[in-house]
Amino acid sequence: MNDSPGWAVPGPSPSDGERPGAPDGRDGTEGGTLPPAGGPKWSAEQPPAGEWSSPGTPQAPKPPQQQPQPGAGWGSYGGPQGPQGPQGGQYGYPGGPGQWGKPPAAKPGVIPLRPLDLGEILDGAVATMRTHWRTVLPITLVVATVVQVISVLVQKYTYADLAIASDPGSQADLKEALDALGGSMVALLANGFVQLIGTIVATAMLTMIFSRAVLGHGSSIGEAWREARPQLPRLLGLTLLLALGGILVVLVLLLPGILLGSIGIALVGGLAALPLLVWLALKFSLASPALMLEKSSVITSLRRSSRLVQGSWWRIFGITALTGLITAFVSAIIVWPLTAVGLAIGLADGGMAGLENGTAATGWAPLILSAVGAVIAQTITMPIQSGVTVLLYVDQRIRREALDLELARAAGLENYGPDTAAPPTGG
Template sequence: MNDSPGWASPGSSPSDGERPGAPSDQQASGDSKWSAEQPPPGDWSSPAAGPTPPPQAPPQQGQGWGPYGGQQHAGPYGSPYGGQYGYPGGPGQWGKPPAAKPGVIPLRPLDMGEILDGAVATMRAHWRSVLPITLVVATVVQVMSVLLQKYVMSDLALAADPAADIEQTINTLGTASAVSFGAVFIQALGGIVATAMLTMIFSRAVLGNTSTVSAAWREARPQLLRLFGLTLLMGFGFALLVVVLIVPGILARSVGLAVLGGFAALPLAIWLWTKYSLASPALMLEKGTVFKSLGRSSKLVKGAWWRIFGITLLTSIITGIIAAIIVWPLTFLGVALFGGGMGGLQAGTASTAWGALILSGIGAIIAQTIVMPMQSGVTVLLYVDQRIRREGLDLELARAAGVENYGTTGG
């Protein structure tokens, strides 16, 4: 069964192999606020709220946070998105009640501003959980990066010295390559851990719940190995794309063929990157396998590729500008104070001076601490938004958040 309190509490995923509506282990033990005798989907009002409203149509598929956990239905306003909210800005919405907002986002289809605002609001409201995760990961990554630049760059300069013999050059290049691979591996591993834990924190923030670092780790840990496999598979796919389309031109010593392969690889890589951009939150929150998560991302993105690409691209631009504003002044200051200024840049010593490297690393730590949760938050909220639009997930979110009479005309 799903073990995540944030996303599994409404019910089990169909992929869990249990019947919809069956009580979970937490319900049986009394840990959950939902009793084992829950009303069927559609009868979600509190027992103290008065007479039970007329039953609604049962969901077409299972309930919960797994695939198609919400009801496929049209709300009272004729919305195909589910819930009680029609298409944002659509006709006939003058008497529409305000959207329920138990957490950082309203429970209805979101626009771009609401997604960005939800990511920032979570960082601000849950900084005690978000900040330690990103700060630790960014610090480890940047320490490795500083050591890499300090020692590997010097070794590469030594290997390029014409006076060095062949054996020394090969040994130096081998050592530099091993260190570089280790640094990249640690950076990828740190990013995976941060992404997994931040996904759990954002999933709780949608419901208006808080999460500690230890709780986020407990919820994310069972899926870490699969998330690592997903990341490795996607990286291998992009590398294979480059090998197939660009390397033949390089081997043939044809600049034109290599450039043509690059022009073909770039749009294809962007298309695949967007198509599978929601695989990570799908993997973490639906507790599925790597290939099921890729399939879920593909289905959720279908028909909304340009919208998701635009929001993700805008987020990358915003976070890139924020990072540049923080990193570049400290980098220039380090070069001026410790790297010998323009003379050091011309001599090539500025990039290996300890003072310049440390100041640049501090800037990068601050930037990553801010940028990393924003990027992860936008991805998670895009996943939630697509499921609200496609599967009526707002009903399950409202139920998990304890919103009474949600989805009824009187709500």
């Protein structure tokens, strides 16, 4: 599916600023000109641009327009006359003068092929998880289980070694304490690396599943793996590059305070690093789906993300932040009760002494119950987060590059696209 024209990058990328502005808001601007002859064309079913007018402003009469078939293209922007404004004028909306609601659009898969709003992006992510649960849930369940099993083992034995080394009543000397600390750091780094690999594999496979769901196609686990596997090394490189870049940003801003020995300057640098990291994270948030679906390199995917996000940073930030809040809330209501039960069992076994020395939280019962809650939460929330990212990428390309036309062709929709408007050629 990735080799189909649906995800092909346009020649002169409109996201580079070379595509003329579209008056219907696809590129996030108002006004502009139509594409030049020979360039990208809209579908014959696409309506003319809607006219926005304030109440009380009279409008010139419009010639009658042919009503499209239900569900074709975007529907008509020129509909029947609607309610009058306070001064006798008409309210102008993209759905037609006086019309409320969105125009109909072709929907071969989980989303309609037009610019999406917040509800449609979240609904598309949940609908994909619900419709293709036989593929989505096993991937996230296996990855979350492997990660949590390793995490439980690391926490159990690493924290126990640290507790013994730091016990003031023990006879461990400084060398033993340093050895225990070094071993614990190695174990924690190994655990973090396993989590990184698991997240990358799950993200790559989920991206392929969601991209096929947009076209109305199903996908097996084997198909998702075969499509994602060639890009996994690049996705790992992208993830490590972004992490390294974030670390360098923090170090550069903290360096003046460290060199001058000033806690105040270091604190200011740390506070300045936070918004900068958020801005960079959103700027490159679409690099992962661009890399996977366009089969591009790491640097190219970063550039693509930057251009797609440009002009829509606040919108993407709002959708991403809301998705994070939703998934955090879902995770909390699953993990916290199980963690509390596990801690209660640990206190019942070790009493208050276990709470004081930290062994109540590192017993098998609290660790296992917390891990079970984390597995359930990640199995549910990981597809939602990945789906929202993929659908944001699709939405931005629809707005800027008319990707809906290519997706409609890839989905096999008839009478959709510029070819339907071309006159027949004589043989």
